[in-house]
Amino acid sequence: MSWKVACIQFDITFGSPQENVKKVEKLxxxxxxxxxxxIIVLPELWTTGYDLTRLDEIGDNNGDTTKKTLQMLAKKHNVHIVGGSVAKNTSKGTYNTMYTVNDEGDIVGEYSKLHLFQLMYEHLYLQPGKNDGLFQLDGETCAGVICYDIRFPEWIRTHTTGGAKVVFVVAEWPLSRLEHWRALLIARAIENQCYVVAANRVGKDPNNVFAGHSMIIDPWGEVLAEGLEDEAIVVSDIDLEKVEKVRKQIPIFEDRKPSYY
Ligand SMILES: O=C(O)CCC(=O)C(=O)O
Structure with missing residues (x-):
């Protein structure tokens, strides 16, 4: 199975869902x-940006509008969409939630960010998710994680031992820690012998400048495509058979000793 994947890295208008939805439709x-x-991949919190103090007002009730929009776009363009994430408002609070929709318009994945990033005050405004990020596309197991999640190798490992061959990462990662972003993504690909497809926003908001540098990395850790710090579409073909090849060459999953960890 070979897929062409495209990460759309763009500037998000702070606190303005209508404007951002229009922009994403065009992009x-x-x-x-x-x-x-x-497959198309969008960044984290792409409808609102990090306008955390206004999420009650500008978040999406149960994610309904986002789901409808992504379903409509996936069907219209015959493309799978890993829909970044949006602020989902519920009676239990707001979640940072990723929806994945297949090219028939079915919602195949819903994952709410587990690790909340205290440095950007997420823990004050958001609830942590409770489910894993596994989903199926064209019969292949994939996973989705959100930004800070990549600092938790155990979390990504849960997904690859659960069968994921591709880990999609959606982010609003700041430029000041660009080298962490690059190193962590490459490490996650090498140690899990999987593809990592990561979409990060560009531009700035009142508190941060964001890094861009969306990346597509193969199971050997080679960077197949990488953006810079401006708006761009970062594209590469990925061949899922390479996952098996690399896992045979260095059989990490066979050689693990989970009873010692
Ligand atoms: O871990 C980091 O340095 C950035 C994380 C982040 O920006 C986020 O999770 O939104």
Missing amino acids: IMETVQKYSPK
Whole structure:
């Protein structure tokens, strides 16, 4: 199985869902026209940005509007969409939630960020998720995680021991820690012998400048495509058979000693 994947890295208008939805509709159309990808990946909190103090007002009730929008776009353009994440408002609080929709418009994945990033005050405004990020696309097991999650190798390992061959990462990662972003993503790909497909926003908000540098990394740790710090579509083909090849060459999953860890 080979897929063309496209990460759309763009600047998010702070606290303005309507504007951001319009922009994403246009960007998805352009991406499909230019590259015909099988999968499109969006960044974290792409409808609101980090306007955390106003999430009650600008978050999405149960994610309903986001789900409808992504379903409509996936069907219209015949593309799977790993829909970044949005603020989902519920009676139990607000979650930072990723929806994945297949090209038939079915919601195949819903994951709410588990590790909340205290440095950006997420723990004061958001609830941690309780489910894993595994989902199926074209019969292949994939996983989705959100930004700070990549600092927790045990979490990503849970997904790859659960069968994931591709780990999608969606983020609003600041430029000041760009080298952490790059190193952590490459390490997660090497240690799990999986593809890592990571979409990060660019631009700035009142508190941060964001790094961009969306990356597509193969199971050997080679960077197949990488953005810079401006708006871009980062595209590569990924061949899922390479996961098996690398796992045979250095059989990490066979050689693990989980009873000692
Ligand atoms: O871990 C980091 O340095 C950045 C994490 C982050 O920005 C986030 O989770 O939103």
